[in-house]
Amino acid sequence: MPVLPPLPDRIGAIAAPYLPPEPLDSPPLRWAILGAGGIAHKFVRDIERAGSRVIAVGSRTPGKATEFAAAAHVPCAGSYEDVVARDDVDAVYVATTHNFHAAAAKVAMSAGKPVLIEKPIAPSARELADVRRAAEAAGVLVMEAMWSRFLPHYAIIRAFVESGTLGRVTYVRAEHSQRLRGVARMEDPNLAGGAALDLGVYPASFIHWILGKPTMVQAAGHxxxxxxxxxxxxMLSYPHANAVYEASMQVKMVNSAVVAFERGRIELPYEFYRLSEIRVVWDEGSDLYQEVWSMKAIENYGFEYEGAAFARALATGQTEVSGHGWQDAAEVIEILDRIRSDIGVVQGE
Ligand SMILES: NC(=O)c1ccc[n+]([C@@H]2O[C@H](COP(=O)([O-])OP(=O)(O)OC[C@H]3O[C@@H](n4cnc5c(N)ncnc54)[C@H](OP(=O)(O)O)[C@@H]3O)[C@@H](O)[C@H]2O)c1
Known part of the structure; x- marks a missing residue:
């Protein structure tokens, strides 16, 4: 079965130079996970599609690691220190709540392991800078697990943004809202809870990926x-464009995104951050010409593409992954710092 459905001709011609020949083509890695929670289970399942395996899971609570290992068919369980010390572990995925990402990542780095850190790498720009210093001192590959950036249909967006086929980008809007009230880590300020860091990181990252660092950010919320x-x-301002970010943990929305150009638009009509659907609309004067490419047939969550990008970077000796490096992660968390501050979230010193 092909990994991706074929592209419509007109999109295909524009996107061809930007599409990776085979997005899952990557060296196999043996992973350890730190944090035996919800998202870690999805990672175990998806990473196999990139030809890799999770071989160890670490938790602060030994019984929890063992339970996870049994349920997810992971051969080894232990403490964070145990699993990062293993010679057969090639890479470490940090899947704790945001506030513990930095500490867990440093455990992996001190054992010389490359690290994929759940997003956001840290709850503030100041804490992210600290993790970056530790990574640079250790000289290991580190990547933020902003998995959406590596989805194959995002290459189509990149193609239109860079080729200028539809003119310059003038406007971007992205929303991510889920009903997550009552989820302990979302409600707890000590676990870096709230909508922006968990959900808003997707629209903030999407907008940044297209338009870069904004000249001004202004937010309101509850x-x-x-x-x-x-x-x-x-609202995010740019010299020639505006962008709108929305995030809520109160209500589930359709979670669409749109990128408007001078002569058309790209719509991601639902769940823009995962394998979904992409619609390209050419504004041809009196006509609107539309093409749709759907990824619905692919059932997995989509972490396998970030896993493959990470494995390729590791194999070529890089310490950052092209397309989502330290500067990207830093500029996104700066946007979220501003948004949280405008809403009135009290952030730690
Ligand atoms: N990529 C995605 O689509 C996606 C989706 C959901 C979440 N995430 C991200 O994944 C991360 C984890 O989310 P999750 O839903 O998997 O979280 P979770 O299940 O609530 O917790 C994950 C782990 O964090 C540690 N932890 C949680 N609460 C703790 C507490 N009160 N004190 C100490 N440690 C605690 C535990 O690690 P130990 O096992 O070591 O005790 C736990 O197993 C977050 O950064 C989130 O943004 C990503």
Missing amino acids: LTDRGVDADGIA
Whole structure:
């Protein structure tokens, strides 16, 4: 079965130079996971599609690691220190809550292991800079697990942005809202809870991926009674474009995104951050010509593409992954710092 459905001719001609020949083509890696929670289970399942395997899981609570290992068919379980010390572990995936990412990543780095860190790498720009210093000192590959950036249909967006086929980008809008009230880590300020860091990181990253660092960010939203952001809307300004960010943990939305150009638009009509559908609309004067490419037939979550990008970077000795390096992660968390501050979230010193 082909990995991807064939592209319509007109999109294919423009996107061809930007599409990786085989997005899952990568050297196999043996992974260890730190943090035996919800997202870690999805990673175990998806990473196999990139030809890799999770061979160890680490948890602060030994019984929890063992339970996870049994349920997910992972051969080894132990503490964080145990699993990163293993000679047969090639790479480490940090899957704790955001506030513990930095500490867990440093455990892996101190054992000389390359690290894929769940997004956001850290809850603030200041803490991210600290992780970056540790990574540079250790000289290991580190990547933020902003998996959406590596999805194959994102290469189509990149093709239109870079080729200028539809003219310059004038506007981007992206929303990510899920009903997550009551989820412990979302509600808890001590676990870096709130909508922006968990959900808003997707629209912020998407907008940044297309338009880069904004000249101005202005946000408004609501706080929960524990002082994390329940929702927020932000406007991002650029010299020739505007962007709108929306995120909420109060309500589930369709979660669409749009990129408007001078002569057309690209729509991601639902769940823009995962394998979904892409619609390219050419504005040809009196006519609108539309092409759709659907990825619905692919059932997995989509982490395998970031896993493959990570494995390729590791094989070629890089310490950053092309397309999503330290500067990208830093500029996105700066946007989220601003948004959270405007909404009134009290951030640690
Ligand atoms: N990529 C995606 O689509 C996606 C989706 C959901 C979440 N995420 C990200 O994945 C990360 C984890 O999310 P999750 O839903 O998997 O979280 P989770 O299941 O609530 O927790 C993950 C792990 O974090 C540690 N942890 C949680 N609460 C803790 C507490 N009160 N004290 C100490 N440690 C605690 C535990 O590690 P130990 O096992 O070591 O105790 C736990 O197993 C977050 O950064 C989130 O943004 C990504």
